[in-house]
Amino acid sequence: MTEQGSLGVAVVGTGRMGADHVRRISEVISGAHVTAVVDLDTDRARTIAAGIEGCVAYGDPAEALAAPGVDAVLVASPGPAHEAALLAAFAHDLPVLCEKPLTPDTASALRLLEAEQRLGHRRVQVGFMRRYDREYVKLKALLDSGDLGRPLLLHHRHRNAEAPPGFTDAMAVNDSVAHEMDVTRWLLGQEITAVSVLRPRPSAHAPEGLSDPQLVVFETDGGAVVDVEIFLSARYGYQVQAEAVCEDGTARIGDGHDMLVNTAGRWGGTVTPGYIERFEDAYDRQVQAWVDATRRGQVTGPSTWDGYAVAAISEAGVRAQTEGVRTEVELVERPALYR
Numbered sequence: 001m002t003e004q005g006s007l008g009v010a011v012v013g014t015g016r017m018g019a020d021h022v023r024r025i026s027e028v029i030s031g032a033h034v035t036a037v038v039d040l041d042t043d044r045a046r047t048i049a050a051g052i053e054g055c056v057a058y059g060d061p062a063e064a065l066a067a068p069g070v071d072a073v074l075v076a077s078p079g080p081a082h083e084a085a086l087l088a089a090f091a092h093d094l095p096v097l098c099e100k101p102l103t104p105d106t107a108s109a110l111r112l113l114e115a116e117q118r119l120g121h122r123r124v125q126v127g128f129m130r131r132y133d134r135e136y137v138k139l140k141a142l143l144d145s146g147d148l149g150r151p152l153l154l155h156h157r158h159r160n161a162e163a164p165p166g167f168t169d170a171m172a173v174n175d176s177v178a179h180e181m182d183v184t185r186w187l188l189g190q191e192i193t194a195v196s197v198l199r200p201r202p203s204a205h206a207p208e209g210l211s212d213p214q215l216v217v218f219e220t221d222g223g224a225v226v227d228v229e230i231f232l233s234a235r236y237g238y239q240v241q242a243e244a245v246c247e248d249g250t251a252r253i254g255d256g257h258d259m260l261v262n263t264a265g266r267w268g269g270t271v272t273p274g275y276i277e278r279f280e281d282a283y284d285r286q287v288q289a290w291v292d293a294t295r296r297g298q299v300t301g302p303s304t305w306d307g308y309a310v311a312a313i314s315e316a317g318v319r320a321q322t323e324g325v326r327t328e329v330e331l332v333e334r335p336a337l338y339r
């Protein structure tokens with residue numbers, strides 16, 4: 001840290017999310033600055049570093065994390081690269097904000113759980129940023145208050161304008177629905193115990209070979225049933241909604257953050273084009289919360305355990321999807337570090 005106590009952050013992966021986080025740390029939030037950027041595409045890393053005073057570009061995460069001035073790490077490389085980056089951070093006992101998913105499979109998530117326990121303290125916050133979205137925070141507070149009674153059903157809608165190139169059926173579950181897995185566990189304070197997946201006839205706008213949309217159904221250990229529409233080729237914009245159906249009422253979020261306009265015989269608001277715009281404030285609040293906690297020497301937010309649980313639910317979800325069967329989720333016993 002600098003004399004002023006500003007946290008020196010290395011950002012690993014400078015693609016869409018990584019570059020946005022570099023901007024956020026440099027221009028939006030307080031208490032941190034970017035000292036290193038790392039990308040296998042070294043030209044990209046160099047271009048980003050060139051715009052930030054004192055920032056050095058690297059091609060190898062391990063080399064960057066050993067550099068002076070690196071107090072903490074933000075991992076924004078693709079999911080399959082997260083395990084190596086986290087293990088490199090653990091080797092220097094550095095705090096990490098790791099973009100979701102923690103890892104895309106259970107075996108690697110378990111290895112990380114074990115590695116963090118060997119360190120003896122929590123080091124990781126997983127980037128499930130919906131927990132920092134003001135609307136989700138409000139919904140959770142209402143459910144926790146008990147004013148609506150016991151939650152019975154949760155309906156989630158998760159629509160992207162178009163699927164990124166190369167997106168697969170499995171990624172619809174372990175990359176996109178991963179958010180609903182986390183937010184369901186958090187909102188309800190319940191564990192997901194089984195997953196089923198239904199695939200209607202694909203939209204004519206779905207990329208060749210992608211089942212889109214899909215309907216994913218979770219059962220929980222508190223007896224709730226949760227459905228998630230994941231529709232990656234919705235075309236008209238990016239929309240994320242959630243509705244809780246409880247014994248004494250219902251509550252719904254995500255209908256619009258904008259004003260409603262009446263003009264030219266039409267009524268309505270706007271739909272954001274993508275997640276960067278829809279969740280801008282949540283990303284800011286997430287990274288600020290991580291920096292603040294790290295400067296206090298604390299680790300808060302979604303843990304490696306939460307990341308592991310989502311990996312296990314994802315694995316069950318991909319099996320449910322490919323085999324067409326309801327699949328139970330198997331979790332190891334929750335270690336003491338995460339209770």
Ligand SMILES: NC(=O)C1=CN([C@@H]2O[C@H](COP(=O)(O)OP(=O)(O)OC[C@H]3O[C@@H](n4cnc5c(N)ncnc54)[C@H](O)[C@@H]3O)[C@@H](O)[C@H]2O)C=CC1
Binds near residue numbers: 044061077079275
């Ligand atoms: N929280 C959210 O809403 C979102 C989270 N994400 C997550 O953010 C992460 C990154 O996604 P995007 O930025 O969309 O991907 P991207 O493909 O735009 O960028 C990834 C970058 O990482 C680099 N890279 C690949 N392997 C690397 C390695 N081993 N070490 C260092 N750099 C490496 C690539 O060259 C590329 O520049 C993923 O985990 C993804 O799931 C992505 C979109 C939204």
Ligand SMILES: O=C1[C@@H](O)[C@H](O)[C@@H](O)[C@H](O)[C@H]1O
Binds near residue numbers: 175176
């Ligand atoms: O995390 C995200 C992407 O990786 C994923 O591909 C999108 O479907 C999600 O909406 C976005 O939040």
